[in-house]
Amino acid sequence: MELYKDRNASDAIIRKIFEFSKDLGEIKLCHVCGTHEHVITHYGIRAMLPENVQVVSGPGCPVCVTTQGEIEAAVKVAEKGAIVTTYGDMIRVPSKRSLSDAKASGLDIRLVYSINDSINLAISNPNKKIVHFAIGFETTCPTTAVAVLNSPDNFYVLSAHRVVPPAMDLLLSSGKINLSGFIDPGHVSTIIGTKPYGHISKKFHVPQVICGFEPNDILMGIYLLLKQIKERRAEVENEYVRGVRAEGNTKAQKLMEKVFEPCDIRWRGFPVIPGSGLSLKSEFSNKDAYKEFNIEIEDIPEEKGCSCPEVLRAEKIPRECPLFGNICTPQSPKGPCMVSREGACYISFKYEKSFR
């Protein structure tokens, strides 16, 4: 593992990056993973890059892209008497009614580390209905599939799962940003492998590199992207070979296919993205909280003034938001990107304060 953090190796890759980017003009690379944003900002990778190479953050934070309508659905489920569980930062995301406000008003909303904790809660509370508000990308979806297949009757799932490639496709289709390449998410790719990204490279002629999570993984990914751009190639390469097989985790894929089917869903900052959501198949309707509690996702308009939608669409960086760092801070967040540990605004506030 040391190699992936080794400073001499970093210097060698950075030299290559400077060499390859010299005649390339303005290069804008986009990642779609909150953990990548953390690594890039934490290690100051942007400051190591040539002036013409920019790395921007896309819709890579599942907490941030979950809509107010879905949060409202979770609150309604709690109002109907269920114990609602969810992952960390989701609780604090501002919304029409946030989960933390709902919790403060007396509803039973609990934080869990793993969906396994929710199952244990269902086992120890046989007379209560336990609903897991399941957010997350492909990395997390298989864990929910396992839970749907192996849990007591009083355990339900409120699925807010999403898959990443359709959002990448939409980013480029919108024509609003000119991207030169994608740093593809490492642990999403651990599950799905390299294939689901292929059509994006073909359709838009953009190179992609799946990257790991150490600083030299990112630098190596940037180098491989620049090399592709220079050689006018547009392929999906895998830098994170120690964690991603070309075919992905087929066991996990089969479980996902068994339990979920694609659905059209809106993302915070985006319109409805066809086929980007995952809902439970009808044969698992006895586990589907939307059906059990007869709840539909409301269409709630986004707050005005907050630039999270533009940040999630890679059209703005956090510091370009008028609320950043003054009205909107991690202590008093106005948008989801300032709440989540994987949100671009939170990360920028934490590590780049001096730039404010």
Added chain:
Amino acid sequence: MCLAVPGKVIEIKDSVGIVDFNGVKREVRLELVDVKVGDYVIVHTGFAIEKMDEKEALESLEIWKELLKVQEDF
């Protein structure tokens, strides 16, 4: 959210394993992988999502060397 941490499987009982994360031991569900005691896994929200492949990692190292042609730095 997609944060995942590598660790070593030190015990397996049915579909649950004990994984050692540099001295911190935790229960991890193993339904998504085929592993044996001694394997390294990547763990996300209490589930092992992949076996870490040492051979692949070493080959990756070779790729690095070849790409950079700066073997002396390694």
